[in-house]
Amino acid sequence: MKKKENEIQVKEIDMIREAFHYQSRFAGSVMVFKIDFPLTRDPSFSYVMKDLALLVKTGFKVVIVPGAKERIDAVLRQYRIESRFALSARITTESAMPFVLMAAFDAATCFMTGLSGDQVDAVIGNFVRARGMGVIDGVDMEHTGAVDRIATESVERILRLGITPILPCIGWSAAGKPYNVQSDEIALAAAAALGASKLFILSARAGRGSSRCAVPEGGRLTPSEVERILAGNETGGRFAEELSLALRAVKAGVERAHIIDGREEGAALRELFSNLGAGIMVYADEYEAIRPLKSADIPAVLRLMxxxxxxxxxxxxxxxQIREKKDDYVVFEIDGSIHACAALHLWGAGQGEIAALATDPAYTAMGLGRRLVRYLLDRAAREELKRVFVLTTRTNDWFEFLGFTESSLESLPDAKRRQYDHRRKSKVLALTLDRACPSPTVP
Ligand SMILES: CC(C)(COP(=O)(O)OP(=O)(O)OC[C@H]1O[C@@H](n2cnc3c(N)ncnc32)[C@H](O)[C@@H]1OP(=O)(O)O)[C@@H](O)C(=O)NCCC(=O)NCCS
Incomplete structure (x- = not known):
């Protein structure tokens, strides 16, 4: 009984550590939340707002972009105004525009109200400079506009005051004329212009379930994986639009974009504060150039070594010998040729060894070695290793710079210790992978 209680306690402490780790990593950074209108009508909405309020109160800079499509549809239907679409945007006619304005601000007010209930100051503002889409392929888009730019200085000033900006789906021209602008475009422009570390796309729909898009389990996608999925997806649909928004955001410099079912309680918090994550993540792939070794690469790797x-x-x-351990190796490829390589050998008992790390002399000091180590530490974390060690004769300073510390021969797994070449006198350096934040931040 006591043991069970202890286990629960350790788990809770791990969760707290994990939360602090992510809090310190992201606090102060800008997070843009694009939230679909149907979620405001869902019972879970009050929890979503509580979570957003908590983020603001703990130092996150939250920007809200309310989606209003369904609200605009409903208002236009109510006033018997027909909606036509072109280029996947609504053609906002002269007669529709007052109702679009009404619906856009109505949707934005839901967030204002939600945050007020949690004592968070918020402001709905004219932070989007827009221009009319004009006539495209003979279709006059009338009052439908595109984002010209985001008034970043104003938004940043407001964020510094601890106030949450809400950007309705309206933009204004330099002359002050309002345009109906798609909220996806506003979220994208805001995330890029404000240097957001994350873009959250929250809907009242289960991401994967509602789409025929082939999203692999695990839900972590690189931009090229998203491109492949979108290329093979002819059905379109909202989920494909969300994937495309996430992809564009990441390409525009946002570190991560998350597509989340907002009805899942605490989904955004889980995504931010734990290793578990939630929903589907598209991430800027700094490892794009790193891939597993193929047999055909072995001659190039030997040449490098x-x-x-x-x-x-x-x-x-x-x-x-390399072929026998092929799956342990990764290579760094630039413009079709290999310029660095490394391996992570598993030794059992939660220990792994980084070995065979080599960078082409013409490519040193460009961060290739560091990125390979970081990649292998991520792999080690996924393998749930507790400790990663390296044996080196001349690079101890470099590994120490990456956070490794000198360790003893005795700390090595038995099998490795038996293989140790006493003539080489390699130093043992090791890094402990903390349970709470298993992939340490390599500089
Ligand atoms: C160690 C090695 C992998 C680093 O590769 P890299 O791609 O140049 O690494 P990074 O670009 O991430 O880091 C470069 C930085 O480390 C420094 N550095 C490189 N080798 C170093 C060493 N042996 N000791 C201390 N610092 C070193 C560089 O001066 C550079 O510093 P800077 O960023 O201030 O300019 C590469 O030098 C190499 O192939 N060494 C020989 C093989 C080896 O010893 N492997 C380790 C045994 S498994």
């Missing part, structure tokens, strides 16, 4: 074998930096291995 040869001078290091000769200088004694690396223990000599042949093609057959």
């Amino acid at each position: 040869e001078p290091l074998f000769q200088r004694g930096n690396l223990v000599r291995r042949n093609g057959e």
